Amino acid sequence: MLFKKPQVAFYPFMVLRDDYKCVRCKSCVDQCSFNATYYDEDLDAILNHHENCVNCKRCEAFCPTDAIKVVKNPSTFHPDANWTAEAIRDIHTQMLTGAVILTSTGNDKPIRNYFDHLLLDACQVTNPPIDPLREPMELKTFIGRKRDDIQFDEDGINIKTKIGKQLELEIPVIFSAMSYGSINLNLQKAMARAAKEFGTLWNTGEGGLHKSLKEFKDCTIVQVASGRFGVDLDYLETSAAIEIKIGQGAKPGIGGHLPGEKVNEGIAETRMIPVGSDAISPAPHHDIYSIEDLRQLIYALKEATNYEKPVFVKIAAVHNVAAIACGIAHAGADAIAIDGVRGGTGATPKSLRDHVGIPIELAIAAVDDRLRKEGLRNEVSLIAAGGFRSAVDVLKAIALGADAVYIGTVAKIAAGCTQCQQCHTGRCAWGITTNDPKLAKRLNPDIVAENLYNLLRAWAHDIKELLGAMGINAIESIKGNRLRLRSWGLTEQENKILGVLPAGM
Amino acid sequence: MERKLMKVYPIEENCISCRYCEVACTMVHSESQDPVKAYKLEGLKPRPTVEVKGAVSISVMCRHCKHPFCFDACISGAITVDENGKVNLDEDRCVGCWNCVLVCPFGAAHPFVERKHSFKCDLCEERGFPACVEACPNRALIYDFER
Structure with missing residues (x-):
């Protein structure tokens, strides 16, 4: 290609346009935020720079006459199991730039998804299933520290024991941490509204809480991360819970970097940094080098908020996750959030996204086991994150031992995301992971709030149907109930870690 | 003269410049009721036009x-x-x-x-409801009584 490096010609996607159906409305030209589509007045034709196409499918979705299809480039490299197109293109990128390859969303490698290898039980003859449309069914979930013992009044009916602050969820699904900056305010607004209406929580992420969202106080988890963006007493108090973010499934062990050019006035004010300055989250919290240090921060936050807010600690699922989670429980956290290897992000080096961490299914099982063995399970709630795709995944995670799950990618997909992995560019054509005013306005918070509410409603129905088939009428009764799971196609060792029997046993 | 008119009101903050209003309008005002034929065989043009300048975009049609x-x-x-x-x-x-x-x-x-x-714009008199409002994917057009 003229004036370009030769490798640029090996682009992965192409835009096919049925010229007969094209009415030259130029919708696609305007929708493309990656400069892959343009109108040539002399030719009266709409043409493409295929090399810029990222397969976000925005043009395809907004072509009024269905004239566009974005396809994989049929021109391939020589078929080779080792030297895949991805491997070759990554070398091209690094040899031309000399830089780490940045990407976004979650791990896209075929790491075994254990949810797909787990099967749920159902009742037949010897125990009756329940019809969730006729009989009451409860998904209510309480997050927070539970007491070891319960004492009753003399009457033996009323509970005398006072338990600490509990968060009451109508569905064990919480919107995951996505910061203002990595996503725009419109999606945060939509998540906050949907969470409030349905009776669950949303998480601010590490970018602070925008003043317009303070009204959602009672359904907001505020995050305190290594950059401490937007953290002050008012922030901590405008919340249902506080989360200390240690790590993230998509990039365990590294921090974050919101480039200065993305820090507009709104973000600067919310993060409490100057406009245009880089927002850098260090890899470690520089005041946390041990479990004892973590305990200090947990209690500093509790002290600051008068012991009224549960404190969560979020970590990435890494090799020693069970031991680390135990330490966090000992340190006094009210809930541990664990983010698995498939967790998403707005920007991460590709090598970390694809090769660091362990699957969440194994992490849940290992952590739940270990906490039980240490007699700590009732002291902390366990929130699983990273790669949940459906209500079935949620239920399987709860059967493995989680109390609730975080969904981030699901919320993004409900807002239009097509998983094109370009969040880090800030050019999201669907207006999700961008703060460019032209693009951000594409996400109408009213519409997305409705979509998210519908999604939670649908998942609640789904979970109820599955529970009913198992003859269970409350989500509490499936929590950690691995006897209602069977696996297929897993090794003995994997079954042992998951604590499930193979199908047929 | 008492005015009881319903008009199409564009909302600038929600307009994503997708031109659905333009194409829907052209289609419903065509003989063929087909967007491709409306443009290519009947040579029709849209009555609302989407004006774009940077982040600002808005669908402009007769204000009556x-x-x-x-x-x-x-x-x-x-x-x-x-x-x-x-x-x-x-x-x-x-x-x-x-x-x-x-x-x-x-x-x-x-x-x-x-x-x-x-x-x-004839407010889709024959159709009963403005096509542009129905087609808008981001609720950037509303059909409401005159304010």
Whole structure:
């Protein structure tokens, strides 16, 4: 290609346009935020720079006459199991730039998804299933520290024991941490509204809480991360819970970097940094080098908020996750959030996204086991994150031992995301992971709030149907109930870690 | 004259410049009721036009003004105002002088040079509900009583 490096010609996607159906409305030209589509007045034709196409499918979705299809480039490299197109293109990128390859969303490698290898039980003859449309069914979930013992009044009916602050969820699904900056305010607004209406929580992420969202106080988890963006007493108090973010499934062990050019006035004010300055989250919290240090921060936050807010600690699922989670429980956290290897992000080096961490299914099982063995399970709630795709995944995670799950990618997909992995560019054509005013306005918070509410409603129905088939009428009764799971196609060792029997046993 | 008119109101903050309003309008005003044939065989053009400048975009169509300049300027009596305040353009009576095109402060009256008449938004009178409002994917157009 003229004036370009030769490798640029090996682009992965192409835009096919049925010229007969094209009415030259130029919708696609305007929708493309990656400069892959343009109108040539002399030719009266709409043409493409295929090399810029990222397969976000925005043009395809907004072509009024269905004239566009974005396809994989049929021109391939020589078929080779080792030297895949991805491997070759990554070398091209690094040899031309000399830089780490940045990407976004979650791990896209075929790491075994254990949810797909787990099967749920159902009742037949010897125990009756329940019809969730006729009989009451409860998904209510309480997050927070539970007491070891319960004492009753003399009457033996009323509970005398006072338990600490509990968060009451109508569905064990919480919107995951996505910061203002990595996503725009419109999606945060939509998540906050949907969470409030349905009776669950949303998480601010590490970018602070925008003043317009303070009204959602009672359904907001505020995050305190290594950059401490937007953290002050008012922030901590405008919340249902506080989360200390240690790590993230998509990039365990590294921090974050919101480039200065993305820090507009709104973000600067919310993060409490100057406009245009880089927002850098260090890899470690520089005041946390041990479990004892973590305990200090947990209690500093509790002290600051008068012991009224549960404190969560979020970590990435890494090799020693069970031991680390135990330490966090000992340190006094009210809930541990664990983010698995498939967790998403707005920007991460590709090598970390694809090769660091362990699957969440194994992490849940290992952590739940270990906490039980240490007699700590009732002291902390366990929130699983990273790669949940459906209500079935949620239920399987709860059967493995989680109390609730975080969904981030699901919320993004409900807002239009097509998983094109370009969040880090800030050019999201669907207006999700961008703060460019032209693009951000594409996400109408009213519409997305409705979509998210519908999604939670649908998942609640789904979970109820599955529970009913198992003859269970409350989500509490499936929590950690691995006897209602069977696996297929897993090794003995994997079954042992998951604590499930193979199908047929 | 008591005005009880429903108009199409564009909301700038929600407009994503996708041109669905344009194409939907062209389609429903065509013989074929097909968007491709409407543009390519019938040579029709959209009545609302999406104006884009940077992050700002908005769909502009006839505002059915209280004191329509086009009505004053029309030399053939093609433009009339009904009892509700709706501004009608009779394309058969139009002689193509383009006065309405020149005086419209919104650029909402368009010349159809080939057919020698001008055209503008008729609020989808025959259809009952404006096609542009129905087609808008981001709720950037609303059909409401005059404010």
